[in-house]
């Protein structure tokens with residue numbers, strides 16, 4: 001039969017014989033939750049970031065706003081180079097990262113066991129949850145003046161604020177992950193002859209581990225916010241301090257350079273967590 | 289005769305709201321001999337799982353005692369190998385590691401060998417390194433069976449292990465279980481609501497009535513072994529099947545409270 005143009009059900013004209021398969025595919029709707037190849041994902045992500053960047057470039061170079069308020073990308077780059085060249089960028093980063101790692105590690109080291117015991121024991125939950133909930137609703141940053149009186153601008157003060165900001169959220173999220181461990185897993189553990197302690201360690205913890213790592217990743221994001229706040233208010237070093245001192249000279253390029261650098265560091269930590277997750281839990285097929 | 293397992297007048301009631309107790313099992317008395325295969329058969333909700341969980345030590349009877357080798361069962365233990373109704377493989381362990389996981393009191397060096405042996409028994413040697421999420425439902429239940437077998441338990445407790453499988457796979461799994469049972473001289477207490485399944489597998493079928501669960505009748509299944517698929521067409525099998533079906537039907541009507549509705553429709 002001659003390849004005459006035909007019209008499909010929806011009325012769109014199309015060539016009949018040569019490529020019917022691709023025509024069918026083109027019309028198929030994207031399925032919800034459909035997975036896509038990694039390079040596809042990366043491409044979309046890069047485009048999305050590029051659009052954001054171009055928008056910034058456009059707004060700042062076309063004089064739509066005063067560059068004092070929104071410096072151009074070139075100015076920010078220049079500020080970054082200056083900041084980097086005298087070594088302060090490295091020092092600021094080091095101080096901030098040490099603080100966040102310490103605060104986060106202390107919070108997590110306590111939150112993980114406490115959260116697990118709250119999850120498996122109603123008695124522990126009853127004892128711990130009410131005070132945790134109570135403190136959780138007190139804004140962590142409101143403790144800054146108090147901690148400054150207690151500890152001055154000592155490193156301890158930063159760690160304490162990070163702890164207050166992170167621990168009380170973290171412990172409840174971990175408890176929830178432990179609560180949803182399927183009961184059959186626990187009962188199976190008992191029928192295998194495990195003691196309560198073995199069940200907690202070998203079954204409950206392992207079953208909740210992916211959720212716990214996810215919680216840590218999310219809490220790390222909050223930790224960054226609290227770190228910067230605490231450095232803005234009372235510190236002599238660190239990324240927040242650098243932003244704060246730039247503000248005194250209306251040095252908006254440095255402020256933006258600091259903010260973007262914090263974003264990049266945060267993203268790096270996030271990536272590290274995700275990489276660890278995929279490595280440690282290969283059975284969680286869907287990953288992210 | 290000294291029985292391996294004796295469910296000695298076990299009753300169980302669950303606390304409803306405000307001290308209102310709901311009797312689920314009423315004075316169940318049943319024995320299981322060494323090397324015997326006994327099924328618990330009954331309609332959904334009649335308390336089969338509850339009874340098995342009591343034997344497993346996961347649930348405490350309200351009244352009565354379960355004896356295993358003359359000792360009262362007070363807690364779960366490795367002398368009873370449990371296969372649950374739902375799939376209970378640990379998703380973070382491969383098939384092989386799931387079986388090894390059960391072998392806590394075996395020296396570490398010997399575990400892989402034993403695990404490999406039992407995966408071989410259930411025909412899954414090629415899937416030893418697969419995670420449960422990469423296995424079909426039937427395969428997962430086979431690993432679960434291998435895990436229970438690896439404990440070398442005194443008795444296997446199986447709660448509708450093939451309930452979620454299609455008829456074809458189910459039949460094959462029954463054959464597999466029978467071959468293992470004959471090979472290892474296992475003692476099995478097997479829960480099912482499938483009449484044919486109970487007859488094909490068991491030496492005796494304990495038919496449970498519903499609301500509360502009582503032993504309605506214990507049916508001896510004197511069919512020749514090894515049992516082949518064609519047995520299902522034999523006259524003895526069909527007679528037994530009809531008998532058990534009618535027992536179950538009466539109980540199901542009672543349990544669902546559908547008696548009046550069905551009578552109105554003129555059915556049966």
Ligand SMILES: Nc1ncnc2c1ncn2[C@@H]1O[C@H](COP(=O)(O)OP(=O)(O)OP(=O)(O)O)[C@@H](O)[C@H]1O
Nearest residue numbers: 302303312330331332333334335336337338339481
């Ligand atoms: N922990 C519990 N608390 C209260 N009631 C329960 C509990 N466990 C079971 N029951 C009740 O006991 C009855 C029997 O439940 P069971 O799970 O033993 O039935 P079953 O025979 O195994 O049913 P199925 O074939 O559907 O698995 C049901 O009415 C159920 O609601």
Ligand SMILES: [Mg+2]
Nearest residue numbers: 336337338373
């Ligand atoms: Mg059941």
